[in-house]
Amino acid sequence: MSKKKLTTTGGAPIASNQHSKTAGQRGPVLLEDYQLIEKLAHQNRERIPERVVHAKGWGAQGTLTITHDITKYTSAKIFDTIGKQTPMLARFSTVAGEQGAADAERDVRGFALKFYTEEGNWDLVGNNTPVFFIRDGYKFPDFIRTQKRHPKTNLRSPEAMWDFWSLVPESLHQVTILMSDRGIPVGPQYMNGYGxxxxxxYNKEGERYWVKFHFKTQQGHKHYTNEESVKVIGKSRETFQEELYGSIEKGDFPKWKMYVQIMPEMDAEKTSYNPFDLTKVWPHSDYPLIEVGELELNKNPDNYFQYIENAAFSPSNVVPGIGFSPDKVLQSRIFSYADAHRYRLGTHYEALPANKPVSEVNHYHKDGSMRFFDNNSGNPDAYYEPNSFNGPVEDESFAEPPMRISGDATRYGNETDDDFTQPGNLFRMFNDEQKQRLFNNIAEAMDGVSEEIIERQLKLFDKADPAYGAGVRKALGMVVA
Structure with missing residues (x-):
């Protein structure tokens, strides 16, 4: 079998890929050796900035199959037919660690999904937890700084983490989940995902419903204890990737059941909690899970960089029938995610293979770095809008119905929010062994933290449940009255 010719990026054949061109056997390398220069220059540029958050990630391709009818709630075509399959891409990640961080660290896991629908890409960018540490995107940069390296020591700082958490009581629900058994999942397929x-x-009649998305693992939950994770990391820093990649290569395809919780639009004014608060869950007794379909990952990408490192997920990618809510953190992410991708990958990041829609794309965005595709309108005279040259036009039939939740614009506080009932309820769901592991995990994570911060955090545990605070005190070696 004849082999393909090795060439330069310009297509010129390369005679030797073993030796640089020199002036004589022992002379200096010549500047005219354009092949050497090209090779070295490309190596200098083969890395792109890692994600500021969720830098360490793993992913795969798959399908979403619809198994139940929810068309009375949404007009989105991805859900319009039972049995319909939509190709998709998933990326899982840790929040705090850099690209070289160990997989088996205690951290929240990102759970990002991109569905290539006939109406455009729908991105559902969530986590393996139903809540988060903050309820307002204004605090996100502050929170992330506590998870990253200290500006002087360049080390991770438990002092900073617990200082922030103890000063922001709304974080207690997420902290409790993070420090529980589910804080170190064995692999992506052994954890749930949540929007x-x-x-x-919104449906064809213009009726709006609020919705939460759930993906329940069909592989069962598997997690490491702190002690197990230390041993695992000592053997391999890539255990998540090994679990996910290995299972797909063997044909043991990871699967999740997809569910939604549905809340009628005006119920949002009746609930005792703010249903748009990211630190809160909706009780299943009030809004039960409704099954939608099955998510299956069945293909490892042929090129990790092309499809996983270049994957750009953003909540701003929605399709007709799916919209947003007054959730403050969501509203912030609608801007910040797409903006991060334009910085990290470039102006036209959504034309890259991992992000390119399967549906037709027509817009008037112009030029910029790496404009490597044709004029979208197909007509060089139609480069502005409105125009007289048959260029793409708006279609009012896709207008989203107005939200009926509104109010005066100001910087609202959260003085009436209850940050302790739901974390307390979660704590009381744990059995004695799970509670003890929670206490121990928190005590270990507080190692080296100043007494003032520990005491402030303990008072938050007390407010959730007195037994919560007492258990942590005992694990810390404190005297419990």
Whole structure:
């Protein structure tokens, strides 16, 4: 079998890929050796900035199959037929660690899904937890700084983490989940996924519903204890990737059941809690899970960089029938995610293979770095809008119905929010062994933290449940009255 010719990026054949061109056997390398220069220059540029958050990630391709009818809630075509399959891409990640961080660290896991629908890409960018540490995107940069390296020591700082958490009581629900057994999942297929935010559905009649998305693992939950994770990391820093990649290569395809919780639009004014608060869950007794379909990951990408590192997920990618909500963190992410991708990958990041829609794309965005595709309108005279040259036009039939939740614009506080009932309820769901592991995990994570911060955090545990605070005190070696 004849082999393909090795060439330069310009297509010129390369005679030797073993030796640089020199002036004589022992002379200096010549500047005219354009092949050497090209090779070295490309190596200098083969890395792109890692994600500021969720830098360490793993992913795969698959399908979403619809198994139940929810068309009375949404007009989104991805859900319009039972049995319908939509191709998709998933990326899982840790929040705090850099690209070289160990997989088996205690951290929240990102759970990002991109569905290539006939109406455009729908991205559901959530976590393996139904809540988060903050309820307002204004606090996100502050929170993330506590998870990253200290500006002087360049080390991770438990002092900073617990200082922030103890000063922001709304974080208690997420902290309790993070420090529980589910804080170190064995692999992506052994954890649930959640849209976390409140989104909205709207149907063909223009009726709006609030919605939360759930993906329940069919592989069962598997997690490491702190002690187990230390041993695992000592053997391999890539255990998540090994679990996910290995299972797909063997044909043991990871699967999740997809569910939604549905809330009628005006119920949002009746609930005792703010249904748009990212630190809160909706009780299943009030809004039960409704089964939608099955998510299956069945293909490892042929090129990790092309499809996983270049994957750009953003909550701003919605399709007709799916919309947003007044969730403050969601509103912030609608801007910040797409903006991060334009910085990290470039102006036209959504034309890259991992992000390119399967549906037709028509817009008037112009030029910019790496404009490597044709004029979208197909007509060089139609480069502005409105125009007289048959260029793409708006279609009012896709207008989203107005939200009926509104109010005066100001910087609202959260003085009436209850940050302790739901974390307390979660704590009381744990059995004695789970509670003890929670206490121990928190005590270990507080190692080296100043007494003032520990005491402030303990008072938050007390407010959730006195037994919660007492258990942590005992694990810390404190005297419990």
């Amino acid at each position: 976390s935010h409140t989104f909205s559905f």
